[in-house]
Amino acid sequence: xxxxxIAVVILETLENNNARVYRGLKTALEFKAAGDDVVVMFDGSxxxxxxxxxxxxxxxxxxxxxxxxxxxxxxxxxxxxxxxxEPIRDGGFPLLSDNGGEASVRKLVVAGYQIMNY
Numbered sequence: 001x002x003x004x005x006i007a008v009v010i011l012e013t014l015e016n017n018n019a020r021v022y023r024g025l026k027t028a029l030e031f032k033a034a035g036d037d038v039v040v041m042f043d044g045s046x047x048x049x050x051x052x053x054x055x056x057x058x059x060x061x062x063x064x065x066x067x068x069x070x071x072x073x074x075x076x077x078x079x080x081x082x083x084x085x086e087p088i089r090d091g092g093f094p095l096l097s098d099n100g101g102e103a104s105v106r107k108l109v110v111a112g113y114q115i116m117n118y
Contacts, residue, residue, distance in 0.1 A: 004036040007113035010046035024118025025063040042074040050074050051084035054091040075103035
């Protein structure tokens with residue numbers, strides 16, 4: 001395993017920028033395949049993306065499976081405000097609330113992760 005620590009944060013919806021979401025997930029897979037320490041977090045409007053691609057019939061669902069436990073979860077506050085709390089929870093993804101009910105990007109930085117936003 002290398003010393004690289006990468007956090008890919010998905011902020012986009014599929015409707016707004018499908019290609020950007022795809023590139024973010026594929027980038028995470030590239031780092032994972034290389035043996036790097038990579039995590040994927042869905043934040044902001046990106047929580048809508050996780051809710052959609054978690055569906056087994058979605059074309060990007062294979063990426064969810066390939067990323068496996070590198071997906072650390074989605075912002076709980078965002079999931080509630082974007083009305084996708086249930087699909088994310090029911091999909092078995094952690095709801096992150098370690099920053100006053102929201103996901104903490106700072107926690108990732110403190111842990112030494114380089115942040116890549118998509």
